[in-house]
Structures are given as C-alpha cells and as structure tokens.
Amino acid sequence: MEQIITIVFTVALVYLLLGLAFYPLFIIKGITQIDPGAKGSSWGFRLIILPGVVLFWPALMRKWIVIRKK
Amino acid sequence: MSVSYTAVGWNRQKKRYDFAIAGFCSLYLLLFIGLTAVTNPDYTFETALIRSTSTLAFLLLHVILAIGPLCRLNSKFLPLLYNRRHLGVTMFFIALIHGGFSLFQFHSLGNVNPFVSLFSSNTQYHSLSQFPFQALGFFALIILLLMAASSHDFWLHNLTPEVWKTLHMLVYIAYLLIVLHVMTGVLQFETHPVFVVLLGAGAAVLVTLHLLAGSREIEKDNARFDTVEEGFHYVCETSDILPNRAKIFCIGVERIAVYRSEDRLYAIHNVCKHQGGPLGEGKIIDGCITCPWHGYQYLPNNGQSPPPFTEKVSTYDIRISGTKVWLHPTPYPEGTERPGVYIGNSI
Known part of the structure; x- marks a missing residue:
C-alpha cells in the first residue's frame, strides 16, 4: 500500500515540477501567442496564473503547439 | 470586461x-x-x-x-x-x-x-x-x-x-x-x-x-407558445416588457431574451458568452444589454459587445401586431445586425 502511494505522489510531484519548468517559458513567449488578451497584461496577472499553469500545463502546451503549427 | x-x-x-x-x-x-x-x-x-x-x-x-x-x-x-x-x-x-x-x-x-x-x-x-x-x-x-x-x-x-x-x-x-x-x-x-x-x-x-x-x-422552459404565424410565435403583450428590461422565452430548446430598449424591442440569445449568465435577467445600462452575473455587455441591435470587445451572441427576428409580440425562434449568426421593432403606440 505504502509503495503504491509513494509512486502516485512521486508521479504527481514530477508532473507539478514539469509544470513549474514550463511556466517561465510560457509566460515569456507562449501566453501572448495563445491568448491576445494577455498582450500588455500586468506582471500581477502573470503571477496569479502561476498555480493554474503548474496544474494545467499540458492543455496550454497543446494549445500553444497547435497555434505554432498554424 | x-x-x-x-x-x-x-x-x-x-x-x-x-x-x-x-x-x-x-x-x-x-x-x-x-x-x-x-x-x-x-x-x-x-x-x-x-x-x-x-x-x-x-x-x-x-x-x-x-x-x-x-x-x-x-x-x-x-x-x-x-x-x-x-x-x-x-x-x-x-x-x-x-x-x-x-x-x-x-x-x-x-x-x-x-x-x-x-x-x-x-x-x-x-x-x-x-x-x-x-x-x-x-x-x-x-x-x-x-x-x-x-x-x-x-x-x-x-x-x-x-x-x-x-x-x-x-x-x-x-x-x-x-x-x-x-x-x-x-x-x-x-x-x-x-x-x-x-x-x-x-x-x-x-x-x-x-x-x-x-x-x-x-x-x-415548459411554457408553450403554440400560436404561430409565418414561423413567428406569439409570446406576450408589449406592456409585459418593462423599459430597459427583458422577458425570457424558451421556444424549442433555446432561451431567447426579448429586450425593450428606448422605444424598440430586440431579441438576442439568452446565454452570456462569459460564464453562461442569463442575459434576459439583466438590464440595459448605457444602451447595452448587461449580464446580471459579471457585467458583460452586448449591443441590443446586433448582439455584439461594444468595441474593442469581441464577444457575440445570436440575434432573432421579432415583430409586433397590435399589442402582441411575435418572436421567430430561428437564430441569425452571432453578431448579425437586426433592427428590432418599433413599439410606437402599441403599449
């Protein structure tokens, strides 16, 4: 039981760390490409979406890739 | 917004x-x-x-x-x-x-x-x-x-x-x-x-x-509007709609808000593009239909948010016969200009 729980939490931790690594790249380059509303937005806004980016980064990355391909 | x-x-x-x-x-x-x-x-x-x-x-x-x-x-x-x-x-x-x-x-x-x-x-x-x-x-x-x-x-x-x-x-x-x-x-x-x-x-x-x-x-939603002429459903009397307010009618599966702005009636889709708020429960503020939930606004004559905003909702045809309001439930594409209908002395 303990082993399974440890594996699940390790996977979750890796997922969140990947999201954290994705954040600066996304904030600098990706955000204005996927959403025009982010152009000229404040750094306060970019900071407030940090938890969301860490949690939902695959959805943002997918959208960014689709837009770049177009 | x-x-x-x-x-x-x-x-x-x-x-x-x-x-x-x-x-x-x-x-x-x-x-x-x-x-x-x-x-x-x-x-x-x-x-x-x-x-x-x-x-x-x-x-x-x-x-x-x-x-x-x-x-x-x-x-x-x-x-x-x-x-x-x-x-x-x-x-x-x-x-x-x-x-x-x-x-x-x-x-x-x-x-x-x-x-x-x-x-x-x-x-x-x-x-x-x-x-x-x-x-x-x-x-x-x-x-x-x-x-x-x-x-x-x-x-x-x-x-x-x-x-x-x-x-x-x-x-x-x-x-x-x-x-x-x-x-x-x-x-x-x-x-x-x-x-x-x-x-x-x-x-x-x-x-x-x-x-x-x-x-x-x-x-x-279960209210029935069975009186139909040329695709228009009789929905209410002109006096039922108060100035700068709306009434909501569900014909088929869509809810439509009929708004009274100044001396005209306009019909738009009832669902706000922001979070699905009921537009027909809002009111006209500064000439715009204003969602009661978070204040998103739409122009009554075309369902478009005033520039530079880009949200759009569908518009509908409406007509008045005597004091009766008739609504056509087929939507126009989102943001389509519709002139509304003059109320005149029909109240």
Whole structure:
C-alpha cells in the first residue's frame, strides 16, 4: 500500500515540477501567442496564473503547439 | 470586461465585497479561537485553528452553493453572485490552512512522508466508525485547488467554457466529499448530536434551494407558445416588457431574451458568452444589454459587445401586431445586425 502511494505522489510531484519548468517559458513567449488578451497584461496577472499553469500545463502546451503549427 | 487581463479586476463594489468577506472571516476565526480558549481547558491553538478554519470553510461553501439558486429565486441576491469568485478563492485558502495544519499536526512528526502517512496510517476503509476520513478531505481540497487555480477569465478562455464549467461543477462532488469527511470524522471524535443536526440542516437548505430554483426554471422552459404565424410565435403583450428590461422565452430548446430598449424591442440569445449568465435577467445600462452575473455587455441591435470587445451572441427576428409580440425562434449568426421593432403606440 505504502509503495503504491509513494509512486502516485512521486508521479504527481514530477508532473507539478514539469509544470513549474514550463511556466517561465510560457509566460515569456507562449501566453501572448495563445491568448491576445494577455498582450500588455500586468506582471500581477502573470503571477496569479502561476498555480493554474503548474496544474494545467499540458492543455496550454497543446494549445500553444497547435497555434505554432498554424 | 477588460481588453487585457489584470491580476484582480477590482472596482468599488468588489472592494467592498472583499472587505466584508475579510472582516467576517477574521471575526469568525477570532471569536471561535477566543471562545474555545475560554471554555475548553484542554485547548491548544493548533486544534482551535484546525476546527475554526474547517467550520468557516464549510460555512462559506454553503453560502457559495446557495448563491446560485437564491439568485434564480430572487434578483436581490445578484450582488452576492457578482463577486462569488473571490468568495470561492477565500474559502479555498481557509480550507488549505485547515488541511495544511491537519497534515502538519497529525502526519508530519514521524519518519514517513506526510502525504504517504495520510493514506497509509489508517486503512480501515471497510469500517464506518474508523473510516480514514482525512483522505476524503484531501480529495475535496484537490478539487477546490483546481477550481481556485482556474478562477480567472484567462482560464475560462483557454480551457474553453465547456471544460471550465465542467471543472467548476465538481464543487458538488467536493461538497459531498466534505459532508462525508465531516460525518465520518465527527462520528469518531464527537458524541454531541448538534454537529449531525447542523450538517443535516445545511444539506437540507441547499437541496431545498436547488429544487425550488430548478422547478422554477423547468416551469419557465415548459411554457408553450403554440400560436404561430409565418414561423413567428406569439409570446406576450408589449406592456409585459418593462423599459430597459427583458422577458425570457424558451421556444424549442433555446432561451431567447426579448429586450425593450428606448422605444424598440430586440431579441438576442439568452446565454452570456462569459460564464453562461442569463442575459434576459439583466438590464440595459448605457444602451447595452448587461449580464446580471459579471457585467458583460452586448449591443441590443446586433448582439455584439461594444468595441474593442469581441464577444457575440445570436440575434432573432421579432415583430409586433397590435399589442402582441411575435418572436421567430430561428437564430441569425452571432453578431448579425437586426433592427428590432418599433413599439410606437402599441403599449
């Protein structure tokens, strides 16, 4: 039981760390490409979406890739 | 509404709302901890904090869940809906303090990872009286985290409104998990029936409000408009629609808002593009149809948000014969210009 729980939490931790690594790249380059509303937005806004980016980064990355391909 | 995102879209009303939330929460926590310190000789600050934040977060969750149906039943509650998002995020942070301190107090003093300890220290999932209730609270907190983290319009646009709405409907799963968390937890540590009575009363109030609001919606949707001429359905008399207000009609599956602006009637789709708010329950402000939920605006003659905003809703044909209002339920593409119909002396 303990082993399974440890594996699940390790996977979750890796997922969140990947999201954290994705954040600066996304904030600098990706955000204005996927959403025009982010152009000229404040750094306060970019900071407030940090938890969301860490949690939902695959959805943002997918959208960014689709837009770049177009 | 804003052209580019800001961290927090504060205005005078939202600041007052937030001050009221902060004041209430501070007062509640101070009173709870103070009274516990005075009345309970076995008091410890950690325990008082864990209990005060748990009860406060649960109370706020009840308020949050009650706001939606209350607004459906009486428009006087709409100001509460306007900034419900901040109430939700506040509730999450209070629940996080509860969860964080509980994890620290009960699981961080051993040599096992606290998160692993949370799930492995008690595995009596088959026992009601010894059920590992903390796991239920953990999963509820994860749902609240996902909701709080996505509580910005940026997420509504980028996760898509459908995904965002589905994600935020998980609040009902979170509520159920918390009810079970409290029930199974209280059963293990408290013998006084007041906790069970309060829990039942809270659930009963929420269920009743949702049933009342739901039945009213169904009643509205089931109204029949069977008098039809050339595709136009007779819906009401011109005098039924007050100046700068609307009436909502459900013909087929679509709800349509018929607005009276100055001396004309206009028909647009009832669902706001922002969070699906009922446009027909709003009013005309500065010549624009204004959503009662978050103030998103649309021009009555074309269903478009005034520039530079880009939201659009469908428009419909409408006509007046004598004093009767007739509505064609076939929508025009979103943002299509429709001139509306002059009311004249037909009232």
